[in-house]
Amino acid sequence: MDANQLADKLAQRLGAEQIVRDETERALFGMDVYEAAKFVPALVVRPGSTEELAAAVRMITAADFAVVPRGAGMSYTGGYLPVSDRSVTIDMSRMDRVLEINRDDMYVRVEAGVTWAKLHDALSDTGLRTPMWGTLSGLRATIGGGLSQNSIFFGSGLYGTTADSVLGLEVVLADGSVLPTGSAAVVGAQPFMRWYGPDLTGLFLGDTGAFGVKATATLKLILAATETRFLSVAFEESTSLYAAMAALAREQLVSESFAFDPGLQQQRLKRASLGSDLKALKGVVTGQGSLLKGVLEGAKVAVAGRRFMDDVKWSLHATVEGRDADYVKRMADRARAICVQHGGREIENTIPKVMRGTPFGPLISMLGPVGERWIPVHGLMPLSQGPRLQAALDALWAQHADAIAQHGIVVGQLAVTVATNAMLLEPIFWWESDRLPLHDRALGAEFVANLTDFPANPAADALVHMLRKAAAELFLAHGCTHFQIGKSYPYRQGLRPEAWRVVEGVKALLDSECRVNPGSLGLAPGTNRSV
Missing domain, CATH: 3.30.70 (Alpha-Beta Plaits)
Incomplete structure (x- = not known):
């Protein structure tokens, strides 16, 4: 079957408007933020439900084409780039529904194409949130993409990665079957719990779509913080900075803790002044809990502008949050004391304040x-x-x-x-x-x-x-690990042989002909790129 024949068959199931045949448009799906692939997808398919996704995967693999899942396309390690001209990209953008917010049992179930910003908006009036609640690119980045790549940021200082917030998945396998994981794999059970026997959910987290295409995800919910404080500290050199960051992490004091070196600060300060960004100011004003406090904090940001960074070499920025004002103040005071003990000098806290005020800004x-x-x-x-x-x-x-x-x-x-x-x-x-x-x-x-x-x-x-x-x-x-492994990082080369045999065995069980995202994790011979 050639691409046109496959397109006709897919159109009968999904509708002709959901099959992209135009070469210029397809070429965009053969690029990530870093590079264009050698190959352009033969087709791009946009399913609108788990059922359509399963049917599409079944048809594509049966026709001897590879399936390449893609979220928002915001990554840069080749994770969704095709490695042959017989590849079909699955664009998950239409599968963007928040399916269930279960306040009683504290979970939320979403389709994989939901963005972090959309989930944040859906939960905004509930007093609930997921533990890790978004990436910096969350305006466009999808939850499915975040689970495939693994990702961090908002909430990661306390709650870890995206994967640490997951209770279960529905994954479409190479043959088009739908695999539920977690407690949802039990007949008649809700997706309320990740653990029941071996952790099948974990196999599909951080896999860059190598084992299957994530259709839905169920995430934990926790009570959203009602009190927030911000801290920014300047350091003269990196050793003291890293010591302070490690101490903050060990004591579980901050929801986010991030630092800039002089080079990154220079690039950030070349952009428009933080104090003059009206959208940022609006976010600060509306994100403070009360109008008076918001106006006061917004005024501080406007007055500070970016002058406070003029003589800063290394800078640490942190957010402290909770549901009790006295508790949050004590935690912030402790965080401040730790930074001072390690040679830090407190500076204006504009950067973490603006980032929280506009968490999902333009890309x-x-x-x-x-x-x-x-x-x-x-x-x-x-x-x-x-x-x-x-x-x-x-x-x-x-x-x-x-x-x-x-x-x-x-x-x-x-x-x-x-x-x-x-x-x-x-x-x-x-x-x-x-x-x-x-x-x-x-x-x-x-x-x-x-x-x-x-x-x-x-x-x-x-x-x-x-x-x-x-x-x-x-x-x-140095024994480091990575997020966003894709087809770039030397995953296979870094694993012990015993671990790699298990990875290969899982791939062989789920996708023996390597039809799902070949090349990811180095699982297709000859297609693993170097960074």
Whole structure:
């Protein structure tokens, strides 16, 4: 069966308007934020329900095509890029319903194409939220994508990753069957509990869609915080900063704890002033619990602008929250004391305040301040290992300092703590080179019109690629793990043989002909890319 024949068959089940045949449109689905794949999907299919998704997967794999699931397309490690011209991309954007909010049993069930912002809005009047409640790209990023890649941010300082909030899934397997996991796998049971025997749910979290296509997810609910305080602290060097972040994490004091190095701060401050951003101010005003408090906090942000960062080298930003004002104050005071003990100097808390006030802002960070290309690479390590890994990264940048300067590449770094046991270090690169059509589509014509159109810069592109690969190898040598494994990070190379045999065995059981997202996790021979 060729692509046109398959398209006709899929159209009979889903409707012709849900099958994308246009080559220009299909090409966009062969790109991520970093690069365009060698292959363009033969078709793009947009199912609108679990039943349609299951039928589509069954038809596609039976026709000897690969199935490649895609959420919002905001990732950058090749996770949804096709590795052959006989690939069909499953666009999950139509499966965006919040199916059930169960206040009595404290769970929410959603289709995988729901964005974090949409879920946040759906829960806004309930007094409830999920423990980890969104990524920075949550305006577009989907819950299914977050579960496939694993992800962090809002709430991660206390509650860990997206995966830690999951109770169960419905997954469409390669043959089109629908697998329920967690307590929903029990005949007649609700999806109220993750644990019943072996954790089948965990197999499909962080798999980049290699084992199946997530159709629905059930997430825990907790009571939303009613009191919030913010803390920003300047540090002269990274060792003290990482020690403070680790101490905050161990004592479970903060819902988010993130830090910028001087390079990342410089890039952030090139953008419009935080104090002059009316949308940010509106978010601060409306997010403070009372109008008077909101107006006062908004005024502080406007007055502070960004001048408070002028003499800051490394900066730590944290959010403390809870349901009792006295308790939150004590926690914030303790967090402040820890930072001071480690040599920190408190500064204006505009950055965490604005980020909480507008948690799902425009996706402008996928490019630099004036339109430069942007790409990160990251590693996760134990809390105590931040200084050791930072020294190794600093040595890597020093080794290539002349080439970095020659090509005008800017290197910055983000650090984030994850629950009580992990820290993420994420080097970020900006360089002048041409944008991808995906950038223009995601950001919109009005925003793109104000950016610089840089010419192609293959020499700088190649240097950034080499630096990312070197950083990934450095992370591997230091025993780090990763989110967003996709087809980029050396997952297979880093696993012990015993673990890899289990991964291969699961793939063989669920998808013996490797029809579901071949190449992810290095499971298809010859298709695993290097970073």
